[in-house]
Amino acid sequence: MEKTKGISRQLITAGWTSFFSEIGSSTFMFSVSLLLLHTYHNAGVFTLVQLLEPGIILLFNPFIGVYVDQHKKKNIALTSQLGLVITFVILSAWINKAIKSPLFLVYLTICLFIILISTQSRKVSYQAAVISMMPRGSVNKMVSVQQTCTLSATLIAPFIGSLLYSTLGFKSSVFFEGVTEIIVLLGIFLIKFELYATGNHTFQGTQKNILSQLASGLTIIKVHRNLLLVVLLSSFINFFFAAINIGLPITVIESKNMGSFSLAVIEVGLSIGMLSGGITSGFMKSVNITVIGFRLAIIGILVVAMGVFFLSNVLIIILIGITTLCFFVGLLIVRINIPMSSYVKESVPLDYQGRVNSTVDALSSLMSPFGIITFGFLFAHTWNPTIYLLSGLFILFISIGFSHKISKGD
Secondary structure, three states: OOHHHHHHHHHHHHHHHHEEEEEEEHHHHHHHHHHHHHOOOOOHHHHHHHHHHHHHHHHHHHHHHHHHHHHHHHHHHHHHHHHHHHHHHHHHHHHHHHHOOOOOOHHHHHHHHHHHHHHHHHHHHHHHHHHOOOOHHHHHHHHHHHHHHHHHHHHHHHHHHHHHHHHOHHHHHHHHHHHEEEHHHHHHHOOOOOOOOOOOOOOOOOOOOOHHHHHHHHHHHHOOHHHHHHHHHHHHHHHHHHHHHHHHHHHHHHHHHOOHHHHHHHHHHHHHHHHHHHHHHHHOOOOOOHHHHHHHHHHHHHHHHHHHOOOOHHHHHHHHHHHHHHHHHHHHHHHHHHHHHHHHHOOOOHHHHHHHHHHHHHHHHHHHHHHHHHHHHHHOOHHHHHHHHHHHHHHHHHHHHHHHHHOOOO
């Protein structure tokens, strides 16, 4: 009975911590986007700032992962979070004066760099400790709760960011995230990072140089065939998800002239699907990666069907069909992502969690912008339905290959 209460307490605390973490950062970044567009009226400036986060993840996360594996994960998470709280307290007091400065963009970039480094340090250390926060059979529940709460916050954040920015100004968004970061600091303090840790966990290879330490994390992935397949598939999904993120606005608004309201309806369908996927994943009792290939195959078929619907000239049919398909694509992507994330955590020793998880994040951060650039070019120069049809077929091909190679007993 006490064990069940301990698990529930961990899940609830992790849930509201993830929610406030995401709603604060998403609201703030949304307001930053509005501020940059209204201040500079320059898409180049906006794009460069947007690339700051994936750039930091790609360049710094692997090194953060090594550091996390060397030290107490809760101490790193608390220190990083405290740094965020202090940063936003200073920013709240200084922002009005800074906005008037001709060097504001420089100041903002430096602040964002500090914020993003601290955020990634907290995230890597927190995610590296998940397998010691929960008993082995319940890691999937923790991942599901975190992703569901994060997705819920992502849906709400743009509305809060827009409301705060338009009514109270940018400083209100800074203050709002400062408050949420204090709440997150409390959550990290309350979560027991080593509640289910077993044995002594000492960093492997402290006498090696930093590159050798990074290589040892890659070796863990390389020698574990199923783990390698899951990591590669995760990167592949991030790449192809760009086809939806980039393709929908271009196809719906420019090619079909359906308007922004239709695009909003479709994206709401996608978001509700992802949220539903997170909620339903919480009922899965164990991680089963053998079903991932089958779910990916269904996504491939759905993407092909999107291409077929876009061949129609009847706008209401396109709207209903694409919204329905996006709902199931969103649901299945999350139902794939959660077991993959849980599998990676359960397959990697605690001493390597930081390095492996940060490597996976770095690969994803690389593939997402690469996918955006690739599909942005394709949608600008190719008949749109063709891209959906070929992408769906390629996803189907990858799913067959993954299912064939994955070992049920590994």
